[in-house]
Amino acid sequence: MPKTKRKTVAFLGLGRMGVRMARRLVDAGHRVTVWNRTPDRAAPLLEAGAASARTPAEAVSGAEVVITMLSDREAVENVLFGPDGAASNLSPGTPLVEMSTIGPEGVRELRDRLPEGTRLLDGPVLGSLPQAEQGALRIFLGGSAEDVSGCEPVLEELGTVVHVGPLGSGAALKLSVNLTFVTATAAVGEALALSDRHGLDSGTVLDALSLTPLGALIDRLRDRVTSPQPPPTGFSLGLADKDLALAVAEGARDDGAVAGALTLLTSARKAGLGDQDLSTIVRHVRSGAQQ
Known part of the structure; x- marks a missing residue:
């Protein structure tokens, strides 16, 4: 070659x-x-x-x-x-x-x-x-x-x-991709928060979620959300918050799932978690549910 x-x-x-x-x-x-x-x-x-x-x-x-x-x-x-x-x-x-x-x-x-x-x-x-x-x-x-x-x-x-x-098509596709997996990550946090309220074991819940279409995401998140130590930052929570806000500004519904996830990420960023990995949103949502 x-x-x-x-x-x-x-x-x-x-x-x-x-x-x-x-x-x-x-x-x-x-x-x-x-x-x-x-x-x-x-x-x-x-x-x-x-x-x-x-x-x-x-x-x-x-x-x-x-x-x-x-x-x-x-x-x-x-x-x-x-x-x-x-x-x-x-x-x-x-x-x-x-x-x-x-x-x-x-x-x-x-x-x-x-x-x-x-x-x-x-x-x-x-x-x-x-x-x-x-x-x-x-x-x-x-x-x-x-x-x-x-x-x-x-x-x-x-x-x-x-x-x-x-021109602009790549940027539009990237927002579509990011709003999907960021919102899904926040949804995993809500699922675990709900299961916490009902006394379910986190491992059992993650095993069940891994059998759904979210399986690949759960495989990526499992160690990050179960480890006692914060994971290394790959995609920061602050950038994810920025991307969801941009998606809403560019045409995503302001009363839908993306807007709900944006509320959660903005709360986490304002709590000082902006430089941490996106997966930290799971811990943030769970801790809020337990208060």
């Missing part, structure tokens, strides 16, 4: 997912320049061969592909349009792959503000830290077929690329 042609890539945002994704690109031989608001996050990448930039504008200078992987819409806007923002230094025709979860409306607003000629794609991902390390993410890509094909050699180092439609 011929090697993928090396590209010059700017990677903006080195959170839990971003640092692993950028490392995949470095290890594949791409020329990667990274930027992060907290520069010391880049240290392992620099040791592996990446270059570091002082500003987003500096990072995208000469880049053939630009990737943003940031926490929320505000962060994306600051990195692109703030002081020394990347948008001021993008070369005409540069593909910009926005991989943060900011919703379809946020993506379309970026398109309207970016310099003419910027080839914007939205590419949020399905998967967590192990998939990011292994290059096994599922990338939901929205944009024109021409722009998608130009980015595939880079994105395929990160996982499987699925072109789901025009």
Whole structure:
């Protein structure tokens, strides 16, 4: 198999997912320049061969592909349009792959503000830290077929690329996926809280739930919700809260299951659990039911 042609890539945002994704690109031989608001996050990448930039504008200078992987819409806007923002230094025709979860409306607003000629794609991902390390993410890509094909050699180092439609389609699909499994996770908390009230053994309840269509989720949650220690954070509760709020703002019912789960997550975030793993919502719901 011929090697993928090396590209010059700017990677903006080195959170839990971003640092692993950028490392995949470095290890594949791409020329990667990274930027992060907290520069010391880049240290392992620099040791592996990446270059570091002082500003987003500096990072995208000469880049053939630009990737943003940031926490929320505000962060994306600051990195692109703030002081020394990347948008001021993008070369005409540069593909910009926005991989943060900011919703379809946020993506379309970026398109309207970016310099003419910027080839914007939205590419949020399905998967967590192990998939990011292994290059096994599922990338939901929205944009024109021409722009998608130009980015595939880079994105395929990160996982499987699925072109789901025009610009904004990837962002819409990601919200649909996230609202489903986040709401289901909160529902597991309610199921265990109900069983607690009636004196049922948690293991027995989880065994029963594993026989339902939620079985795969229960398998993932079991150790996390039964261990006496908080699990390591993969997908943070605070980001899940942000995503559900975004889903409601983008058209999910404001009186349905998603809105109910959002109430629970917001309560947990305000209780100081925002940096903990999403599965912590199960403990939070159960403890509230026992008060």
